[in-house]
Amino acid sequence: xxxxxxxxxxxxxxxxxxxxxxxxxxxxxxxxxxxxxxxxxxxxxxxxxxxxxxxxxxxxxxxxxxxxxxxxxxxxxxxxxxxxxxxxxxxxxxxxxxxxxxxxxxxxxxxxxxxxxxxxxxxxxxxxxxxxxxxxxxxxxxxxxxxxxxxxxxxxxxxxxxxxxxxxxxxxxxxxxxxxxxxxxxxxxxxxxxxxxxxxxxxxxxxxxxxxxxxxxxxxxxxxxxxxxxxxxxxxxxxxxxxxxxxxxxxxxxxxxxxxxxxxxxxxxxxxxxxxxxxxxxx
Amino acid sequence: xxxxxxxxxxxxxxxxxxxxxxxxxxxxxxxxxxxxxxxxxxxxxxxxxxxxxxxxxxxxxxxxxxxxxxxxxxxxxxxxxxxxxxxxxxxxxxxxxxxxxxxxxxxxxxxxxxxxxxxxxxxxxxxxxxxxxxxxxxxxxxxxxxxxxxxxxxxxxxxxxxxxxxxxxxxxxxxxxxxxxxxxxxxxxxxxxxxxxxxxxxxxxxxxxxxxxxxxxxxxxxxxxxxxxxxxxxxxxxxxxxxxxxxxxxxxxxxxxxxxxxxxxxxxxxxxx
Numbered sequence: 001x002x003x004x005x006x007x008x009x010x011x012x013x014x015x016x017x018x019x020x021x022x023x024x025x026x027x028x029x030x031x032x033x034x035x036x037x038x039x040x041x042x043x044x045x046x047x048x049x050x051x052x053x054x055x056x057x058x059x060x061x062x063x064x065x066x067x068x069x070x071x072x073x074x075x076x077x078x079x080x081x082x083x084x085x086x087x088x089x090x091x092x093x094x095x096x097x098x099x100x101x102x103x104x105x106x107x108x109x110x111x112x113x114x115x116x117x118x119x120x121x122x123x124x125x126x127x128x129x130x131x132x133x134x135x136x137x138x139x140x141x142x143x144x145x146x147x148x149x150x151x152x153x154x155x156x157x158x159x160x161x162x163x164x165x166x167x168x169x170x171x172x173x174x175x176x177x178x179x180x181x182x183x184x185x186x187x188x189x190x191x192x193x194x195x196x197x198x199x200x201x202x203x204x205x206x207x208x209x210x211x212x213x214x215x216x217x218x219x220x221x222x223x224x225x226x227x228x229x230x231x232x233x234x235x236x237x238x239x240x241x242x243x244x245x246x247x248x249x250x251x252x253x254x255x256x257x258x259x260x261x262x263x264x265x266x267x268x269x270x271x272x273x274x275x276x277x278x279x280x281x282x283x
Numbered sequence: 284x285x286x287x288x289x290x291x292x293x294x295x296x297x298x299x300x301x302x303x304x305x306x307x308x309x310x311x312x313x314x315x316x317x318x319x320x321x322x323x324x325x326x327x328x329x330x331x332x333x334x335x336x337x338x339x340x341x342x343x344x345x346x347x348x349x350x351x352x353x354x355x356x357x358x359x360x361x362x363x364x365x366x367x368x369x370x371x372x373x374x375x376x377x378x379x380x381x382x383x384x385x386x387x388x389x390x391x392x393x394x395x396x397x398x399x400x401x402x403x404x405x406x407x408x409x410x411x412x413x414x415x416x417x418x419x420x421x422x423x424x425x426x427x428x429x430x431x432x433x434x435x436x437x438x439x440x441x442x443x444x445x446x447x448x449x450x451x452x453x454x455x456x457x458x459x460x461x462x463x464x465x466x467x468x469x470x471x472x473x474x475x476x477x478x479x480x481x482x483x484x485x486x487x488x489x490x491x492x493x494x495x496x497x498x499x500x501x502x503x504x505x506x507x508x509x510x511x512x513x514x515x516x517x518x519x520x521x522x523x524x525x526x527x528x529x530x531x532x533x534x535x536x537x538x539x540x541x542x543x544x545x546x547x548x549x550x551x552x553x554x555x556x
Contacts (some may be wrong), residue, residue: 033352039450040422068430083455091421091448110538132322146320171367174445177516181396202450205521206481233545246479246521246541253545259552271526280532280551 002068002210003164004028006052009065011046011055013213020046022220023065030163033190033197033210035228038217039241041267044200047217049200052082070163083109087157091172093149096156097141099245102133105141106155108245113160127159130193131185147178154185164196176206176261183207205245208232209268216242247272284309285331285361285439285470290340292326296543300326302494303340310438313461315481315502319332319516325366327491328441331472332361344439347432355475359388362437366444366474368428377408380416381431388435402430405460408451422448439470447475451485458484482506482539484521490515507537 009024024117028034030124053074056063063070067074070085076220090096099105109267110120128134131151136144141152150170157165167186187210190197201207208214214231216224218240224231231237232248248270254276255261261279266272285308287530292479300323306329308314308331308442316324324434329335330342342349344357365371374380381402394517406426416427425448446454454477461471461484475481481488481502488499488505492514496507505511507523519527526538532551538544 017417025494040426040448045420099302169448173320173444176478176514176518178320179476182332188432202448203479232511240454241450243454243479246415247525250525250541250544251520253541257549259546259549270528271523273525276525276529277532280548280555282555 001030002027003100004009004031004198005066005068006050007066008048008214009047009063009067011061011063012063013046013059016061018223019220021050021217024220024222025140025217026225028196028198028213030196031190031194032213033187034199034213034215035204035207035211036198036200036215036217037184037202037204037242038223040193040202042217043220044217045168046257048088050167051166052086052088053079054088080112083160083162084113086166087160087162088218089150089153089157089165089167089170091169093146093153093173094142096153097149100140101138102141102144102152103137105127105152106137106159107169109156109160123159123161123260127155130158130189131155146180147182148173151185154182158189164198166198168200169202170199171206175266179206183210183281186210191208191267202243204232204243205247209271213239214239225249228267232267234263251275284342285472286341286343287327287337288341288343290327290330290337291366292330292335292338292344299338300494301330302336304491304494304496306440306496306499307490308470308472309515310469310470311465312470313465313484314470314489315486316474316489316491317476317478317481317515317517318497319427322491322515323494324491325443328443328472328474331439331441331507332363334363334387335355336352342379342517356413356435359435360437361433361439363441364429364432364443364448365444368416368421369432370426372424373426377416377419377427378412378413378414378432378437380427381434382437384431390435393432398434402434405433405456406430407456417450420448422450422453425449426453430556433460437469437470439472440464442471442473443471443479444475446475446480454480470488478506478517481520481542485540490517503537 001005005027010019012019013023042221051069057079076217107124113158114120128137131154189195208228211228214228238244247266251266251272262275287304287306290301290304293299318324318341333354334425336350381399382395463470485502489503498511506520520539523539526536530536
């Protein structure tokens with residue numbers, strides 16, 4: 001069953017001369033790990049804002065077409081109602097954190113929803129443990145590292161136990177090792193908790209291997225949608241400026257030059273190395 | 284030329300962010316400063332245009348000690364683009380933003396006009412000329428900040444995380460531009476986490492950890508040394524990861540260039556068959 005479904009969704013920000021997303025029709029199934037990518041300014045962030053109703057409720061402007069998220073039409077439901085089903089994590093955690101302690105930040109959404117104290121305690125501890133920041137719970141969110149802050153932002157969203165979590169370039173301010181750890185946390189949530197993940201990223205080198213559904217946008221439209229291996233190996237994808245993982249590119253170059261290598265298009269260096277070892281094995 | 288000599292720096296009431304850094308950057312060099320969050324990278328480069336002054340030690344830009352001159356005087360020669368564009372942008376239109384420094388430096392109106400047009404075009408921003416920077420996406424705002432500094436053509440360019448939020452094509456444009464600056468004898472210093480960008484651009488790589496420089500050399504050596512990279516919280520570039528695994532075939536491990544990678548693999552395959 002589709003957990004997010006849009007039909008011919010078109011949206012124009014107030015005062016903008018053209019739509020930021022145009023005729024977008026997508027289907028996201030429950031439990032999928034979806035990667036959304038595309039050139040800067042292609043409408044990725046705007047699309048994510050439609051999922052929890054920030055567009056059009058907060059940004060206003062004009063929206064046409066249909067959208068349903070977790071069975072709800074976002075046009076007829078407030079963002080705070082959507083928050084029970086879908087959580088957004090932004091690029092820069094500093095914009096999202098404000099409380100005096102990590103724990104209070106994580107509890108904030110639950111407090112607003114009026115959960116009893118005991119239940120809130122349980123949910124907060126669960127989210128803190130899952131993101132591995134339980135030991136930081138009494139620290140101020142502003143004195144911890146960027147990677148830790150990003151975990152707090154994710155924990156705050158998780159505490160609400162959403163069915164869907166949307167992350168808009170969640171690690172771009174982090175060093176690569178911290179980024180990789182965050183992606184592992186997200187991947188784990190997807191696999192173990194069954195949470196539907198929507199990740200917006202330019203850096204497919206780091207993220208393609210986690211996804212089972214790829215959406216490529218360009219100039220407000222969805223240009224490609226489907227299985228990452230197929231889309232990333234097509235020439236058109238490269239031409240619109242999507243950064244194909246180096247392992248996938250090298251695979252294509254080797255294949256073009258005649259190397260007898262597996263038909264499975266690799267998305268990570270591990271997959272490619274295994275295929276090369278296999279191809280070079282003395283027969 | 285930029286010279287830092289045994290620079291120590293402490294923020295008020297805080298731990299020492301730089302613990303004795305010495306580095307010389309010659310004219311025309313392209314340097315990437317890498318390392319973990321909080322390693323002191325941004326603190327170091329803010330010394331290069333005098334935004335910060337060393338607590339102990341000296342920084343000289345073209346022979347002039349930064350404590351003996353003003354940031355305004357230094358910035359004509361050293362352009363600085365911040366990590367977060369929102370710390371830099373304030374004008375009502377993209378065009379005004381880019382023209383602002385040019386006006387302050389007293390350029391003639393027609394020079395300002397042509398420099399603004401050039402910078403907009405270079406960074407694919409022409410269509411946003413009359414738009415407010417705050418209506419643009421994160422990646423686009425970042426390019427406005429970059430355009431506003433490139434427009435006055437500084438001799439040295441310092442870019443703090445220039446590739447954040449940029450797509451593949453924009454990164455390629457940035458890379459070509461940096462190479463072009465080098466051919467003009469200009470200096471480019473970037474602070475970055477983007478290993479793939481560095482692997483493709485082949486700058487001098489300086490690794491920092493906890494306020495000190497722990498390695499300084501070519502990308503091919505530094506970006507393929509797992510122990511060193513772990514110190515700096517960086518992961519190997521993807522091609523180097525592949526070659527680490529292929530080293531059981533006797534392949535060299537220090538490969539970061541995709542074309543070199545292809546040749547080595549095909550050569551092994553040809554000698555096999």
